[in-house]
Amino acid sequence: MSTLSIRAVEKWYGALHVLRGVDLDVEKSQTVCIIGPSGSGKSTLLRCTNLLVAPDGGEILLDGVRVNSPSIRPEWVRQQIGMVFQSFHLFTHLTALRNVTLGLVRVKKLDRTAAEAKALQELERVGLGAKLHAYPAQLSGGQQQRVAIARALAMDPKILLFDEPTSALDPEYIREVLDVMAQLAKDGMTMVVVSHEMSFAREVADRIVFFDQGQVVEQGTPEEIFDRPGHDRTKAFVGKILR
Amino acid sequence: MAAPSIHPGGTPAPVTMRPASRWTRAAVLARALRVGIGVAATLAGYGFIVWLGTVGVYNLAYAKGLVPALWQGFVLSVLIVAVVIPIGFAVGFFVGWARTLRNPIVRGLASVYVDFFRSMPPIVLIAFAFLLGLIALRTTIADPFLLHWIILWLGVLALAFHTAAYQAEIVRAGILSVPSSQSEAAQSLGLTRGQTMLRVVLPQAFRVSLPALGNEFSSVIKDTSLLSVIGWLELSGLALVQIYSGILVYPLAPVVIWLEVAVFYFAITFALNSSVRVLENSFKVPGLEAARL
Numbered sequence: 320m321s322t323l324s325i326r327a328v329e330k331w332y333g334a335l336h337v338l339r340g341v342d343l344d345v346e347k348s349q350t351v352c353i354i355g356p357s358g359s360g361k362s363t364l365l366r367c368t369n370l371l372v373a374p375d376g377g378e379i380l381l382d383g384v385r386v387n388s389p390s391i392r393p394e395w396v397r398q399q400i401g402m403v404f405q406s407f408h409l410f411t412h413l414t415a416l417r418n419v420t421l422g423l424v425r426v427k428k429l430d431r432t433a434a435e436a437k438a439l440q441e442l443e444r445v446g447l448g449a450k451l452h453a454y455p456a457q458l459s460g461g462q463q464q465r466v467a468i469a470r471a472l473a474m475d476p477k478i479l480l481f482d483e484p485t486s487a488l489d490p491e492y493i494r495e496v497l498d499v500m501a502q503l504a505k506d507g508m509t510m511v512v513v514s515h516e517m518s519f520a521r522e523v524a525d526r527i528v529f530f531d532q533g534q535v536v537e538q539g540t541p542e543e544i545f546d547r548p549g550h551d552r553t554k555a556f557v558g559k560i561l562r
Numbered sequence: 563m564a565a566p567s568i569h570p571g572g573t574p575a576p577v578t579m580r581p582a583s584r585w586t587r588a589a590v591l592a593r594a595l596r597v598g599i600g601v602a603a604t605l606a607g608y609g610f611i612v613w614l615g616t617v618g619v620y621n622l623a624y625a626k627g628l629v630p631a632l633w634q635g636f637v638l639s640v641l642i643v644a645v646v647i648p649i650g651f652a653v654g655f656f657v658g659w660a661r662t663l664r665n666p667i668v669r670g671l672a673s674v675y676v677d678f679f680r681s682m683p684p685i686v687l688i689a690f691a692f693l694l695g696l697i698a699l700r701t702t703i704a705d706p707f708l709l710h711w712i713i714l715w716l717g718v719l720a721l722a723f724h725t726a727a728y729q730a731e732i733v734r735a736g737i738l739s740v741p742s743s744q745s746e747a748a749q750s751l752g753l754t755r756g757q758t759m760l761r762v763v764l765p766q767a768f769r770v771s772l773p774a775l776g777n778e779f780s781s782v783i784k785d786t787s788l789l790s791v792i793g794w795l796e797l798s799g800l801a802l803v804q805i806y807s808g809i810l811v812y813p814l815a816p817v818v819i820w821l822e823v824a825v826f827y828f829a830i831t832f833a834l835n836s837s838v839r840v841l842e843n844s845f846k847v848p849g850l851e852a853a854r855l
Contacts, residue, residue, distance in 0.1 A: 398752030408747035412765050422751035456849025
């Protein structure tokens with residue numbers, strides 16, 4: 320049974336058909352990279368997955384349980400699906416440590432000591448054990464994104480979603496974030512990553528999904544997609560980003 | 563720059579904090595100076611009044627005799643402010659919050675509240691609260707003293723509802739200033755909508771709202787003088803009473819009385835503004851200071 324199964328998911332924004340029957344399976348401990356032109360619905364797919372946006376049709380199954388259902392609280396679902404955003408979205412009024420403990424204390428109901436121990440562990444895991452009491456505005460983009468990863472990790476999610484995690488970063492900070500993500504993949508984290516970082520996609524991803532016009536066009540191993548794309552649209556897109 | 567290792571083996575760069583600069587020390591000094599100036603100005607105002615008396619501009623004995631008489635008004639004004647601001651803030655907070663909600667009925671009701679109370683001069687609201695109270699309660703409350711007491715406080719409530727409308731807009735502006743990405747991040751962690759509001763949106767909204775709230779609080783202090791029209795003997799009401807009796811025996815009485823009243827109002831406003839300033843500092847976020855040009 321897949322950790323995450325997306326079945327025939329549909330999403331409309333007014334007259335705009337953003338997701339046109341998307342099917343995607345992510346197995347436990349797999350890293351899946353989604354690539355595709357901007358505006359193709361990749362971000363919307365991630366947002367539908369953790370129910371930040373309600374899908375208009377289809378099913379989201381988490382460990383075989385349908386979660387886009389009125390009988391399931393969306394908070395319960397989001398707690399188990401970590402999300403890392405393009406622009407970090409750290410809570411600006413809280414220190415790095417408090418950014419991580421907020422969910423532990425308010426959602427997981429840990430007491431403060433246990434929450435801080437867990438937060439410290441996760442912040443050390445992303446190499447920020449020395450920045451516990453820094454506020455987001457005092458951190459570099461790379462550091463902020465690593466705090467954001469620690470914040471998502473602390474909730475012990477079944478799966479982590481990354482929405483273009485390095486696109487808002489200055490080039491010098493991209494490596495440190497990708498390194499953290501690569502280590503997570505090695506540690507067996509289940510991940511879905513929307514990203515055009517070729518080195519990451521090639522070396523870390525188990526599977527590449529080419530997404531265009533609200534649909535999965537083609538998927539396969541990095542070699543299959545990058546070296547021998549089967550579809551014309553994939554060929555054209557891969558040709559552009561491999562320049 | 564080397565990429566930091568995610569294993570404890572790699573030592574992360576040491577935390578570098580900006581040292582307390584000349585400017586932050588200057589800011590502390592400026593804050594102390596500000597309080598000093600406020601206290602000094604109050605004392606100087608009083609000293610000036612005394613001096614005017616000693617050089618014979620007016621009767622010093624009369625001016626001194628006024629202070630205890632006006633003191634009761636001062637205490638009452640402080641009491642009224644202490645009632646109006648908490649009620650006004652509580653109502654304003656919920657109305658302002660309601661105006662940001664998705665539910666169109668709640669939002670609509672809150673908008674009607676704001677539109678109505680912002681369109682009425684506070685003096686009209688106070689007069690109507692008093693008159694409506696009088697008409698409605700006249701037959702049910704026999705005790706004339708109790709009736710009088712109740713309708714006087716209805717006037718105070720009117721003032722609270724007036725400021726609530728303004729504070730609602732301030733709170734709403736604060737909430738709108740927090741980007742939706744902040745609530746998305748909170749909800750992605752599994753926080754409920756209530757928790758997101760309480761733990762993520764409101765703390766950031768207040769940081770932005772406080773200067774404007776301080777502004778509104780000082781307005782409220784001065785608006786309490788309008789309560790004199792329904793017979794409250796707070797600072798202004800008491801001043802008028804003193805003028806009516808004093809002007810017969812001493813022509814400069816109004817000048818002396820209003821001067822002393824001004825000093826009292828300054829003291830209340832200054833104390834409140836200083837408290838708001840302290841609150842503002844406690845909401846400051848390192849790294850998010852405003853531009854200093």
